Amino acid sequence: MKKVVISGRSMPAIGIGTWHMGDSNSLRKQEIEAIRTGIENGLQLIDTAEMYGNGKSELLVGEAIKPYNRDQLYIVDKVLPSNASHARLERSLDSSLKKVGVDYFDLYLYHWRGGVTLEETIFELNRMVLKGKIKAWGVSNFDVDDMEELLTVPHGKDCAANEDLYNIGNRGIDFDLIEWQRQHNIPLIAYSPVSQGDSLGKNLTTNEVIMEIAQNHGITPYQVLLAWAIRNPQTIAIPQTSNPKHMLDNVKAANVELTSEDLTLIDKEFPKPRKKKYLEML
Numbered sequence: 001m002k003k004v005v006i007s008g009r010s011m012p013a014i015g016i017g018t019w020h021m022g023d024s025n026s027l028r029k030q031e032i033e034a035i036r037t038g039i040e041n042g043l044q045l046i047d048t049a050e051m052y053g054n055g056k057s058e059l060l061v062g063e064a065i066k067p068y069n070r071d072q073l074y075i076v077d078k079v080l081p082s083n084a085s086h087a088r089l090e091r092s093l094d095s096s097l098k099k100v101g102v103d104y105f106d107l108y109l110y111h112w113r114g115g116v117t118l119e120e121t122i123f124e125l126n127r128m129v130l131k132g133k134i135k136a137w138g139v140s141n142f143d144v145d146d147m148e149e150l151l152t153v154p155h156g157k158d159c160a161a162n163e164d165l166y167n168i169g170n171r172g173i174d175f176d177l178i179e180w181q182r183q184h185n186i187p188l189i190a191y192s193p194v195s196q197g198d199s200l201g202k203n204l205t206t207n208e209v210i211m212e213i214a215q216n217h218g219i220t221p222y223q224v225l226l227a228w229a230i231r232n233p234q235t236i237a238i239p240q241t242s243n244p245k246h247m248l249d250n251v252k253a254a255n256v257e258l259t260s261e262d263l264t265l266i267d268k269e270f271p272k273p274r275k276k277k278y279l280e281m282l
């Protein structure tokens, strides 16, 4: 199984996304089973946020992880820009910890940049590390210029990860950010790695090239998308699924090795950007 190291922790290069989970009472049982299927098959990273369902995703994650040893999980939560200040961040964090039912997060992300200065947010994140409420902090929806700026603020170099949109159909960051993060040893958490099950309009899973590669490997098109996203050793992909069978497929994608011929075919069909693109985000 492919692995990635984030904040000193080695874990499978597939994690568990949870956006929109916990919103529907009728799906709850199945969603908990899906998360547990991931954990029982070795996944460690679970990604949630105070924004998701206004806390409903955090509550669902809390329920799903109850039977397991907390230290074997790697729980990621995120603070909204409007709460990323001296006055509000700790209160937000405490509320998220309570909802998930844990006394620390492994990684706490600044969800996207807002009006609070980076200095103030990073000061607070560092303070939370010192208080033991989070083990590490990172950022999300940051581009190269944001990352460069981050490194100039006090403690900015402690950033443990950046979480950005990344899939075969949204590969703008292949132009520069991926390489920048590799050089700075900051792992990428690739969100929406299966293009939200094609709802982003790129029709990746029905693309002929992707379908042919899937057939050659005896896997699904979704697994091709995931194997592509984690083809370098500093990226973890965090697909979301409410379906235990899909979760199992996603776990198995961490074992898929695409060939150089596969990668060339994908590059022809979905070319790597030749110039800078504005960071895409959802």
Ligand SMILES: NC(=O)c1ccc[n+]([C@@H]2O[C@H](COP(=O)([O-])OP(=O)(O)OC[C@H]3O[C@@H](n4cnc5c(N)ncnc54)[C@H](OP(=O)(O)O)[C@@H]3O)[C@@H](O)[C@H]2O)c1
Residues within 6 Å of the ligand: 016, 017, 018, 019, 020, 047, 048, 111, 140, 141, 163, 164, 190, 191, 192, 193, 194, 195, 196, 197, 198, 222, 223, 238, 239, 240, 241, 242, 243, 246, 247, 249, 250, 282
């Ligand atoms: N930091 C940020 O700003 C940010 C932004 C967006 C997302 N995220 C994080 O990234 C996670 C993933 O992104 P996402 O939820 O936007 O989209 P995604 O993971 O690309 O796509 C989710 C969709 O794909 C389907 N799917 C997943 N695996 C599948 C499989 N093996 N076979 C068939 N269908 C499959 C799911 O349907 P089924 O339930 O039917 O399987 C679901 O509808 C989020 O849940 C969230 O944790 C972070």
